[in-house]
Amino acid sequence: MAAPKVISRTSTQEELASDYKWGFVTDIEADIPPKGLNEDVVRLISAKKGEPEWMTEWRLKAYRYWISEDYREPRWSKVSFPPIDYQDIHYYSAPVKKEKGPESLDEVDPELVAAFNKLGIPLAEQKALTGVAVDAVFDSVSVATTYQKQLEDLGIIFGPISEAIQKHPELVKKYLGSVVPYSDNFYATLNSAVFSDGTFAYVPPGVRCPVELMTYFRMNSEGTGQFERTLIIADKGSYVSYLEGCTAPMRKTHQLHAAVVELIALDDAEIKYSTLQNWYPGDKDGKGGVYNFVTKRGKAAGKNSKISWTQVETGSAITWKYPSCILQGDNSVGEFYSVALCNNHQQADTGTKMIHMGKNTRSTIIAKGISAGQGQNTYRGLVKIMPTAQGARNFTRCDSLLIGSKCGAHTVPYIEVRNPTAHMEHEATTSKVSDDQLFYLMQRGIKEEDAQYMIINGFCKGVFQELPFEFAMEASQLLKVSLEGTVG
Amino acid sequence: MTQTPTAAATDRYVDQFNALREEREKEPLWLRDLRREAFDYFQRMGWPIDEKRDEAWKYTDVKPIARASFRLPDAPGAALTDEDIVRLLPFDEGMSRVVFIDGHYAPEVSRIRQPDHASVRRLKEAIQQDESFVHGHLARYSAPHHDASVALNTTFFRDGVFIYTDRPLSAPVHVVYVTSEHADPVVTYPRTLVVAGTNAEVTLIESYVSLGTRNHFTDPVTEIALGEGSHVTHYRLLLENTDSYSIGHVRPCLGPDSTYKSVVYEAGSGLMRLDLEVLIEGPGAFADLRGLYLTRGKQHLDNLVSIDHAKPHGKSRLYYKGILDDESRAVFGGTVYVQPGADKTDAYQEDKNLLLSDRAEADSKPSLEIYADDVKCGHGATAGAVADEAIFYLRSRGIDEQTASRLLIKGFASEILDEVGIEALRVFLEERTTQSLPRFQAGLAA
Numbered sequence: 001m002a003a004p005k006v007i008s009r010t011s012t013q014e015e016l017a018s019d020y021k022w023g024f025v026t027d028i029e030a031d032i033p034p035k036g037l038n039e040d041v042v043r044l045i046s047a048k049k050g051e052p053e054w055m056t057e058w059r060l061k062a063y064r065y066w067i068s069e070d071y072r073e074p075r076w077s078k079v080s081f082p083p084i085d086y087q088d089i090h091y092y093s094a095p096v097k098k099e100k101g102p103e104s105l106d107e108v109d110p111e112l113v114a115a116f117n118k119l120g121i122p123l124a125e126q127k128a129l130t131g132v133a134v135d136a137v138f139d140s141v142s143v144a145t146t147y148q149k150q151l152e153d154l155g156i157i158f159g160p161i162s163e164a165i166q167k168h169p170e171l172v173k174k175y176l177g178s179v180v181p182y183s184d185n186f187y188a189t190l191n192s193a194v195f196s197d198g199t200f201a202y203v204p205p206g207v208r209c210p211v212e213l214m215t216y217f218r219m220n221s222e223g224t225g226q227f228e229r230t231l232i233i234a235d236k237g238s239y240v241s242y243l244e245g246c247t248a249p250m251r252k253t254h255q256l257h258a259a260v261v262e263l264i265a266l267d268d269a270e271i272k273y274s275t276l277q278n279w280y281p282g283d284k285d286g287k288g289g290v291y292n293f294v295t296k297r298g299k300a301a302g303k304n305s306k307i308s309w310t311q312v313e314t315g316s317a318i319t320w321k322y323p324s325c326i327l328q329g330d331n332s333v334g335e336f337y338s339v340a341l342c343n344n345h346q347q348a349d350t351g352t353k354m355i356h357m358g359k360n361t362r363s364t365i366i367a368k369g370i371s372a373g374q375g376q377n378t379y380r381g382l383v384k385i386m387p388t389a390q391g392a393r394n395f396t397r398c399d400s401l402l403i404g405s406k407c408g409a410h411t412v413p414y415i416e417v418r419n420p421t422a423h424m425e426h427e428a429t430t431s432k433v434s435d436d437q438l439f440y441l442m443q444r445g446i447k448e449e450d451a452q453y454m455i456i457n458g459f460c461k462g463v464f465q466e467l468p469f470e471f472a473m474e475a476s477q478l479l480k481v482s483l484e485g486t487v488g
Numbered sequence: 489m490t491q492t493p494t495a496a497a498t499d500r501y502v503d504q505f506n507a508l509r510e511e512r513e514k515e516p517l518w519l520r521d522l523r524r525e526a527f528d529y530f531q532r533m534g535w536p537i538d539e540k541r542d543e544a545w546k547y548t549d550v551k552p553i554a555r556a557s558f559r560l561p562d563a564p565g566a567a568l569t570d571e572d573i574v575r576l577l578p579f580d581e582g583m584s585r586v587v588f589i590d591g592h593y594a595p596e597v598s599r600i601r602q603p604d605h606a607s608v609r610r611l612k613e614a615i616q617q618d619e620s621f622v623h624g625h626l627a628r629y630s631a632p633h634h635d636a637s638v639a640l641n642t643t644f645f646r647d648g649v650f651i652y653t654d655r656p657l658s659a660p661v662h663v664v665y666v667t668s669e670h671a672d673p674v675v676t677y678p679r680t681l682v683v684a685g686t687n688a689e690v691t692l693i694e695s696y697v698s699l700g701t702r703n704h705f706t707d708p709v710t711e712i713a714l715g716e717g718s719h720v721t722h723y724r725l726l727l728e729n730t731d732s733y734s735i736g737h738v739r740p741c742l743g744p745d746s747t748y749k750s751v752v753y754e755a756g757s758g759l760m761r762l763d764l765e766v767l768i769e770g771p772g773a774f775a776d777l778r779g780l781y782l783t784r785g786k787q788h789l790d791n792l793v794s795i796d797h798a799k800p801h802g803k804s805r806l807y808y809k810g811i812l813d814d815e816s817r818a819v820f821g822g823t824v825y826v827q828p829g830a831d832k833t834d835a836y837q838e839d840k841n842l843l844l845s846d847r848a849e850a851d852s853k854p855s856l857e858i859y860a861d862d863v864k865c866g867h868g869a870t871a872g873a874v875a876d877e878a879i880f881y882l883r884s885r886g887i888d889e890q891t892a893s894r895l896l897i898k899g900f901a902s903e904i905l906d907e908v909g910i911e912a913l914r915v916f917l918e919e920r921t922t923q924s925l926p927r928f929q930a931g932l933a934a
Contacts, residue, residue: 076543385871387846402861405828412855413869420843420873430858430865 036087039063042193045092049162049197052169062182062192073186077349078378078410079318081291089256091194091227150211155204156240158213161229164200171202175233179262179299179326187258187320188295191227195260198228203238203269212468214243230261234269236302241272243471255280257316259294267302267329272310274467275323278478279315286345286374289317296323297353300332300361308335309352310466312475314482317346322380324353327361327389334363337463339475341482342375342407351381351398351412356389356422367398368460371407372483378410385422392422400430401459403483453480498534500557501527505643508560518623519615526632526642535636547819547851548761548790553733558675558705560644564589566668566699568597573664577695577725579912580662584608587664591646591676594666606653608661611679614650622650625683629711630739634763637735641709645679651692654685654715660910662693665708667728669700678708684718684746693723693913696756701729703758708736714746716770721749723913727920728756730785736762744770744799751908752779752808753917754789755924761790768795768802768830779808780904780917782924783816783848790819793837797830806837809904811897812848813925822854824865831862841871842900844925897925 042063046056065071073084151158157168165172182192203209234240257279263271273296282289292315298307309323325334336352354363369377379398400409411428433455441451457464457476464472505527512520535554536545566589573580573587584601586608587594593610600608607614615622632642649663665678684690696706706728714720720740728734734757740748754760766775781789795804810818820839841850854867874896882892901921908914 400856400858402858402863405831405861407861408857408859410855410857411867413853415852415869415871416849417841417843417851417871418847418849420846420848422843422872424869424871426852426854426867426869428854428856428867430856430863432861432863 035090037063037089037091037194041091045194045196048092049165051162051165054169054173055165058177058182059193062189063194065183066186066189066193071186071189077320077380078376078412079320079347079349081318081347084256084291086190092196151209154207154210156207156209157200157202159200161195161198161200161231164231168200168202171233172200172231175231175262175264176229177262179264179297180260180295184295187293188260191229191258191260191295195227195229198230198259199232200230201232201240201242203234203240205236205238207235207238209238209240212241212243214245226255226257226259228259230259232261232263232271232273234263234265234271234305236266237268239270241274241468243274243276243468245276245278245471255290257290257292257294259296261294261296261323263298263307265298265300265302265305265307265332268304269302270306270308271298272308273298273323274471275309275311275313276471276475276478277311277313277315277319280317281315281344281346281482282317284344286317289346290315292316292319292321294321296321297326298324298334299326299328300334301328302332303329303358304331305329306333306335308337308466310337310463311339311350312463312467312478313338313340313348313350314478316348319346319348319350321350322352324355325363326355326357327363327392328357330358331360332358333361336363336365336367336381337466338367339370339460339463339479340367340377340379341370341479342372342377343482344373344375346373346375348376349378349380351379353382354384354394356383356385356392356394358389360391361389362393363395365394365396365398366462368463369398369400369409370403370456370459370479370483371400371409372403374406376408376410378412379428380412380414382414382416383424383426384416385419385424387418389419390421392419394422394424394426396426398428399459400428401456402430402432453483456483498531501530501640504560508644516615516619516623519626522627522632523643526639529633530636530639530643533633533636533639544792544821546853547817547821548759548788550735550759550761552759553705553735556673556705558673559670561590561592561670561674561676564592564594564668565670565674568594568666570597573597576697577662577664577916579910579916580660580693581912583660583662583693585662585664586610586649587666588647588676588678589666590668590674591678593647601659603653603655603658605655606651606657608649608651608657611648611650611681612646618650621652622681625711625713626681627711629713629741629767630709630737634737634765637707637761638709638737641677641679641707641737645677645709648679648681651682651690652685653688653690655687656689657691660691660693662695664695664697665706667698667704667706667732669698669702670704671702673703673705675705675707678706680708680710682710682712682720684712684714684720686715686717688715688718690719691721691910693725695725695727696734697727698729698732698756701731703731703733704728705733706736708734710736710738712738712740712748714740714742714748714773716744716746718743718746719749720747721909722751723908723910724750724752725917726752726754726756726760726762730756730758730787732757734760734762736760738762738764739767740775741767741769742773742775742802745772746770747774747776749776749907750778751904752777752781752791753920754779754781754791755920757787757789759788761792764791764793766793766795766804768797768799768804771799772801773799774802775804777804777806777808778904778907780901780921781808781810781818782921783810783818784813784925785816786814787816788819789817790821792821794823794825795835795837797824797826797833797835800830801832802830803834804836807904808839809900810839810841810850811844811901811925812841812850813844815845815847817849817851820850820852820854822867824856824858824867826858826860826863826865828859830860833860833863833865835863835865837867839869840900842897843871843873844897898922
């Protein structure tokens with residue numbers, strides 16, 4: 001069997017030395033309505049996608065909530081940025097199809113294919129080379145979906161959410177907004193009103209999804225905010241692993257990214273969700289970069305269900321993201337593994353929420369933060385034990401590593417316990433790369449820079465090993481690129 | 489015009505402020521300016537409720553205090569004898585003792601052992617006799633604009649204790665702030681100022697007690713300045729009735745190589761918030777902070793402890809523990825700040841909660857904010873019931889279940905109480921801990 005090759009980013013030293021190697025703009029005619037947001041734009045987005053009435057209404061309900069007075073961006077997070085002009089953003093952009101639309105991979109816009117090839121997704125060879133089905137989101141519209149047939153045979157639905165709204169309205173209606181309601185927070189409400197596309201996956205009862213589902217997000221048109229909506233449902237006794245990898249081209253102005261991800265795991269089901277986020281972090285002086293304000297939440301609704309989040313966050317100028325688990329079913333399990341890196345002027349306020357409701361629910365949080373340059377990295381996490389969560393357990397470990405004297409590392413855990421049978425453990429440490437460890441490696445002939453990378457890699461190992469193999473390789477490579485020039 | 493209850497309550501403060509004009513006239517100009525500034529701040533900012541409630545007040549709602557009116561007592565509502573004090577607080581033999589009843593100095597039960605090279609006296613007296621010295625320190629550490637309670641204390645404090653020494657102080661100083669029983673809710677603003685000079689040693693015990701069971705409000709501020717190489721040991725006992733409110737501020741500022749040790753013991757109050765705000769102002773300073781809080785009934789105790797490492801080579805240790813029963817709620821917020829350049833800082837904080845009831849709630853937020861890279865910082869938090877395995881272990885050795893629980897709870901508390909260096913005080917606190925927990929007593933009876 002050929003080794004699964006997902007995104008070949010095995011880089012040469014020259015490539016590593018360049019500032020941001022995935023920053024290029026593909027010249028594709030984009031179909032863009034004017035900037036700004038009002039009810040007409042919401043209706044237009046809905047109409048463009050040929051959505052049914054109930055969907056349009058749902059969007060409008062969110063929009064009306066969003067414009068209500070006193071509804072603002074959350075301000076408790078430890079990030080700072082100039083106010084966002086929401087009327088200066090394009091809310092929809094779809095690549096213009098030159099013909100009727102691709103019927104096979106060969107008919108996809110050659111420029112798109114070239115762009116994907118630059119990114120390393122060998123769309124044309126996927127079947128042969130990869131064990132992964134890719135739903136590539138280029139800007140907002142999914143252009144090509146593969147492996148559809150094999151998945152269909154198993155009854156797995158995997159494709160753009162716009163398609164699911166048409167073909168499986170009963171599933172979308174039932175679950176959309178059931179974990180992240182339209183009124184959840186400022187960014188999630190905005191997303192509910194204007195979401196352009198995203199991924200929908202449904203795994204039927206008892207089915208173990210044989211491949212790792214994957215979506216590759218990429219923001220393209222300048223000035224376009226991207227508002228994906230992801231909905232994954234694992235029915236009773238099923239299993240699915242989902243990967244999300246991201247790069248974005250270099251931009252002068254900030255780009256807003258406000259996605260919503262909802263996961264639902266029914267009885268005995270398991271969802272594993274892995275993210276590799278490498279959007280443009282801005283230049284060395286903190287100019288440009290993506291604002292990544294994302295709401296991700298999973299509901300372990302059924303008994304013995306499990307939701308596991310793994311994230312490697314190296315990109316974006318600002319990350320505001322708390323992949324969470326609502327542990328509703330008895331014996332359900334929630335996991336959160338995270339590596340967040342802030343270099344130059346990057347800011348991250350990220351962590352998780354574990355809400356224990358069911359009996360004997362368990363959660364594990366492993367968060368590793370790395371700060372370099374003038375980066376500010378905050379872990380913020382909530383563990384809440386409700387009175388009904390008899391015998392709940394949580395283990396939290398968050399470690400921070402500081403590289404240089406101008407950065408900051410912060411840990412803000414919230415622990416709320418309302419059941420005496422709960423067992424909570426929280427540990428956190430903050431330190432720099434230890435001189436003793438460095439000395440140990442260097443006296444064995446390893447160069448200082450390599451020794452630093454080895455130690456940093458080891459620091460993140462607990463999280464990397466949770467990633468699918470090829471993703472783990474890439475994550476470690478990405479870390480090295482992102483830290484270029486800060487160590488050694 | 490209709491007024492919100494809050495506005496009415498603020499008006500009450502304005503009336504009180506105006507009523508004290510005459511008394512203020514006798515005070516030095518700087519103090520009058522300070523009070524004016526503090527009151528302006530309070531009028532502008534008010535209590536941290538509704539839209540003003542921020543992250544620091546996430547788990548504690550002070551609306552009951554903001555909406556109520558409290559009377560400033562003109563005279564002590566009760567007289568106490570030495571026996572009364574010994575009955576209430578039987579541990580201060582051989583110590584200096586300064587007692588205030590309803591904010592008024594009670595000379596009949598106070599005894600100040602005035603040592604050489606030191607000054608232990610009433611703050612009011614110190615302001616008159618040592619004006620320029622007090623001026624240099626008062627409100628320098630607890631800024632009036634810290635929050636509403638410090639602003640109110642600065643506006644209204646009448647008296648308190650002033651300690652200055654530049655040698656080791658031979659006897660501990662026990663300060664007792666008593667609130668007596670009144671028909672209507674009263675408020676007191678105790679103010680304590682300790683200035684420990686170079687290489688000085690001071691032991692301070694602050695006791696807060698109420699004589700009755702009715703609601704009252706205590707708004708204390710304690711400022712402690714530690715000079716180079718000085719040692720201050722600070723015990724703070726909150727034993728007020730469980731219908732009372734207390735919002736306090738303790739502000740130790742640590743000079744080079746100084747050591748501040750504190751044990752906070754909280755068994756009283758219905759709604760309490762204590763900000764212990766430690767500043768490591770000089771290199772090589774060490775802060776050792778311990779706390780034990782016992783809650784039952786509907787008590788709500790909130791401890792916010794922050795340690796600001798502004799200088800390098802500082803060390804801080806924080807161990808807080810809580811035993812929660814009934815429908816009570818305990819909140820712990822701990823923050824370790826390490827400022828840029830405060831390298832070689834070594835900080836650790838830990839909060840552990842023991843929940844005895846399934847209706848109790850423990851909220852813990854031990855956070856780290858670090859801006860220097862050569863540091864060693866950590867924190868930990870746990871919460872849970874008495875471990876079944878531990879009870880089983882003891883029962884398998886022939887100890888009955890209640891005794892086993894009692895032993896385990898006592899062991900849990902002793903990790904804090906063992907740090908109390910004064911034998912009589914430790915014994916008193918151990919007994920008090922036993923009494924505070926009815927389940928404990930059941931265990932004793934068995």
